[in-house]
Amino acid sequence: MGTKGSANRQRIVDAADRLFYSRGYNQTSFSDISDETGIPRGNFYYYFKTKEEILEAVVESRVSIFRNMLEQCEQKTSEPRERLLLFTALPLSNEEQVIQYGCPIGTLSSELAKDQEHELSRAKLTVVFDVLIDWCEKQFCLLGMESRAKKYAMDLIARLQGIVQVAYIYNDSQFLEQSTDDVKNWIRQITSN
Amino acid sequence: MGTKGSANRQRIVDAADRLFYSRGYNQTSFSDISDETGIPRGNFYYYFKTKEEILEAVVESRVSIFRNMLEQCEQKTSEPRERLLLFTALPLSNEEQVIQYGCPIGTLSSELAKDQEHELSRAKLTVVFDVLIDWCEKQFCLLGMESRAKKYAMDLIARLQGIVQVAYIYNDSQFLEQSTDDVKNWIRQITSN
DNA sequence: GTCTATATACGGATAGAC
């Protein structure tokens, strides 16, 4: 019914999403997606003209997934500070995957930024980061920290990216948990004035 | 003379190093390396049995590059605190490249960790991080902070990774510079006791 | 040691039957 109806189309996007995450975009072939879904290779071209179109659909999917996560943070509490603490803990809610495959946005962005051909897709990818940063910025603004809100939002994203990256490379969930707590304390500190 | 003599071999490694950095490992073909060096494709197999062997040589090369950088930090000052501040500023010394291609260790590690086939190479990659973390840990120990040295060293690496990652994705050199200063202040703070 | 020609496999993409 939706604008992008068709159950098969969705199955392709879901499988591609998982595979792009676990193997990377360039290392995922149509055969891989075919194997996962049972849908034959040639059939993909009925739904998507190119591989890059599948990528775009996957990115859209991830955007809405993160939008949902942010909405849930908002619904759990109206306190901006508490929301930021919930946000900080998000990597922990998918800990095993994060340890194994890294950040679903960060690793893909990093991979795509290397291709000059996919600059369009790259622009789309930063949109996911934009959504996160804008949301964090908004919370800081609600706390009356307008002047530093943007910088703090970017700092928060950067700190989480770094933590996830190190935890991923070393397969170190202990570091992920400990450092997440550190970031929470940092948030409590800068919002305590 | 060296264990890995041959000027041609070195030219291949150097070209591969640059290409793996700017395009990524999987997106770099033998033809690309051939175009850059003028050495015909088939000739590579005289020096390396597989593409993965080239990768190993590139990783070795990067390890020694970073070892040199650390040595220079040590030679410039004997004060561990100053050394850590110099270390923190390292991304700025290759700012344009970092903005364009990200961290030479981080992006490659992230890419290779997605392939399960290259787990050997992956292990080698963490060695580069080990070198950096061990060196930072040593400096913190020299400052009498043995109990927290390892954690602080990992925190420092994670913070730099995050900053570089965000600066890379957004092509934001201003953020890189500003945040590097923030990290320096953080170091001054934790070492001021 | 250096280079050309080629083997072999797999990638994305197309054509067209059903």
Next chain:
DNA sequence: GTCTATCCGTATATAGAC
């Protein structure tokens, strides 16, 4: 809408002349 067969380019890797 679904599926098979296939084109075409490019990838790594090999064989073998020079």
